[in-house]
Amino acid sequence: MFCWRASIVSALVLAALEPARASQEPLVDNGASITKRRQLHGRFLQVTDFHPDPFYKVYSSIDETGACHRGHGPAGYYGAETSDCDSPISLVNATFDWIRDELKDSIDFVIWTGDSARHDNDEKIPRNVQQVTQLNQLLVDKFYEVFAKNQDEPDDDPTNDLVVPVIPTFGNNDILPHNIFERGPNLWTRRYLDIWRPFIPEVQKHSFDQGGWFYVEAIPNHLAVVSLNSLYFFNSNSAVDGCAAKSEPGYRQLDWLRIQLQYLRDRNMKAIITGHVPPARTANKSNWDETCWQKYTLWMHQYRDVIVATLYGHMNTDHFIVQDFEEVDQDVVDGYEIIKNYNNRGMVAAADQQFGIQSATSYLKDLRKSWTKLPKPQADEDAEALKKGKKHKGKKPHGPDDYDAEIGGRYAERFSISHVSPSVVPNYFPTIRVYEYNITGLDKKLPRTNEHISELYATETPEDERNFEEDMIAEDEDLEAERKKKKKKKPKKHRFTVPKPPSKSAPPGPAYSPQSLTLLGFVQYYANLTRINNDSFEDDAEQQRWKDGKHHGKKPFDEDHKPHPTNFTYEVLYDTRSDKVYDLEDLTTRSYLRLAQRIAGMKPRKSDVQMSEAGLEELEADEAFNADEDQGHVDITKKKHKKKGDKKKKSPKGNKPWYTFVRRAFVDTLEPDDIEEEFGV
Template structure:
């Protein structure tokens, strides 16, 4: 059966089943407009489809959900390192068709569609990798086909993952065979006028809202620290350098047209004190580019890491010397290719320590006009946080935790009747009416880019205390710094609420413990109750922490929550109906309390997540003062922190505690007799940090129990 499935995928790869070759020509000009903007789009990532997945096989490293007898469920083996069965992928598309298809404007698909190359008995080959991607591309095309069946109703923007090539992680500069194959596989998604450029470097962009918003599919494998086929972004001969030059030119074109951009890719620009994903030369240049185009760029969207979180980059961390240095500059330890739970926790803790250094952004500045413009001659206190930029990293379909996808919403005020992407295919739009410039890197010359440093940048660095460290090396002819926004320009949609600002998102997850409905051996945990999204156990006898499902598993492979268990004889029960349900929504989450997804809002959330660790300026590090109160039985996921009584009276997070919690605290005070805590004069315990635990729980898609979260924290 596995060989028959493989043969089908191989045929798909070579176009025998895939349908007509070449770009489609659409002639639907007479059709009336049937769609309007909804202000919503789908971000989906990391399918990792495994055509060899076998239900009820073993989830250990030898079985890999391909053989043996074990707890591999009908829709996947949650919390394990097994990849996704076709049943999970098909059910996901069915759910999108029934619940999202007619309510979204476009799709962001951030790669890693092929399975991992983890099973030595079933090594991958190119036909399998390309066949899997072809199958998924066809499913997207079928799902979002227009009413006439001649094309697509909304755009889908795909992206390379590090497992969508062979060998994984290694991608040489183009043109190469991979770009040629994917140019055909994604022929319905890549604009025709950009296909030559795509075959050169694997990058392109789509105007998902004509003349308003473009989504840029960046080839992050040319930034990826683990790609030994390239060497960073410092040299003009490198693919990463060329991609950033292309990006600079395209963003400048958008600025001139009054458009905005969403950047998307597979590997996110994760960078902490000890770990990184991008080459340093690429990270610094990309961060500078986004800062210079902060009036254009709305957000960055990424996948790869499987954990739900976000990244705040600070332009003050940009080092100009690092942009022209070799890839050895400031080398850090590369992250593990696939996160273990502990390494993911360490990374998130480092993010939190960085956020502990942040301070809330100032309130509305009186020197800012009603239109959001800076008034001349007035000191700018950066009320919008323009020194920062934001990257959102969504969880994955592959059930390393629970399968998850995200629907983001954006402001469409004034755009309700704007032409949609499909309309551009129904209208004879000539170049003179709809100017689009595209940089062909085969004919690219360095003289095409202004190499002078903007006067605004020079003034900024003369005033900067660290001017010696931050000053751009003007003698380097290869460093072309993009122009910043005009000083009279209002802040972009990433910083100030306006059309195209992200207003929030809803995160969905599929509770496979409930859906798979496995009846395992007697020592197995019971199935998760459908209404309990905060624990995997769902009422069974809780295992001690030292015996928890992940702590004893080697970092190279995770057996999962049910590792070592087997289906009960004679026949396991049928699975329950598959469905995604809301994990959380930023519009309603009472802990996150986000008004929108502007940088100011996300920095404010990061500040609250970072509370509980105190940043010591003298040591340059975070000194955590958190202790868990084992006697805390109030049901909250709070942390007790010792601090001075004077500081206790200050409200650090602004959270309103509910009546039940207040009653519990009152009872505790009565029991202590008021004068307790002898030997600890001037000290009290206060409740904190609910926000950090809330963030950590969602990072792992609600697969960890309360005590497991506490141990990780």
């Protein structure tokens, strides 16, 4: 009989945690106990989709029947990159070791966006409830190893266990069966209330029990991180039915979100929204029920003064999504539910399958096509009008930073952006992301996580929260009564409360105008497993339906062969603050819209279409360097020299942003020829 606990214990022989270095900052007497204050750094970490697999076997078969669990094949010590295999425990351990050594002392909080159990991709080893919960407990334990406070520090607060807040969220594989999450309270809200107990504030535990949603004040009195249960919006969750009916948990979650965001607005606070499944909505990929997307996009618009950013995972590819408020149905804007089947209007519900290269290719092309429809800046239209000899009668020409009403005013407030981070699981290469944000004007030293809770909520109880909600409902009823007086005839549809917009005197929020808490950029880190695993095999077979990645058909080593990986590390793939291709001044919506337009090929900059001979040589040398890296042999002095008879390769100079976007979407695992063939660059 297989013993799960014995297996996982034997697989998880973890190195003892190095004691945290004591801070040199002075102790602060807060009147109740002596505690230390933590420094605010202006950086936070997002990690997503670990998919740890305790059954992973080094040098096992990476084909569909082996799933890196059995057989003999090229599964590497730290994972089989670009395949459908999950993460070995060695990759999980190495990732947390790197975070401990490189990031622990320089970040303010951690956003953990789900999928912390293996896929149910092996019929011979079916998942069960115990496995799923134990794998999530494993990740919780790893966070404790890295971010636990130094036990030698004086602290009378028994709940103050972590140096920084960690905010988790449900992934579609963190439950059983995967994707299916019933309305709460249920088995999973109760189990995770226990597993994630250290991460959920006491006053938020009732909300979490009801449906898995909650928020944490990552920066007390300044910034809350709101963790949504995106599975209630997910098309593949057949246990629920969208966000139209009051009885549906999706409806309840959005109503809860409306109340919390209004509460944060009243406190002059800001919010980051996180979830697992992003609101992808294209012709070939629709992750959410349309009724949920409609209301969510309306919420993002109405609370644009509060929301700093929205962060997701799930799709493994590095990209971003643009939501357009103009696509929200007018009935929804007026507060009436939409019960239509929007799939009849060209929207295709996502099938329950792995998001592989083929589906990702169609999806990325859809994104690019949708971005061709973005309105042009008015300054560009002015320039075109002047070329045609037209004049602006009585109008002052717009400057280069001005956007007209078509694009939502100067700060592009018609749109919102969803950031989608790639994954730790090596469907491509393992990745993690570190965001930088503006801390100007914020308190430089803050209480350690959880120690501020009792003081913060000293006059704020669950009863107060209920009273606040009742006040909001009463206020909405008064507004509705006024609307009825003005408008007698109404469509016979179910009403819901529309969130209040920002006051007319409110300045644009951090997502639209640089200010405190505005995201300044991010650094995308990745681990090149091809080089780190340090293996080489002969290739002699054909590609199969199961995604073997670059390992398909490779001859394995003998059974007595021992792995000899190099030192594991994450390295910088790119940094948005210094990247010359993306050229993002910051991560405001306006910056992303400009990038989306350039990726779509709308009025490309000269640097996008013209490269010097030296620049082309540098790009070719870089590609040759990457090709050698993939073989495990790196020569940084190597240049690519053409041979007679070689076909001239199409360079990416036709649209460098699109080429770069695709290359990064797949975490630099696609060869230039493959990008050219699949994406036309």
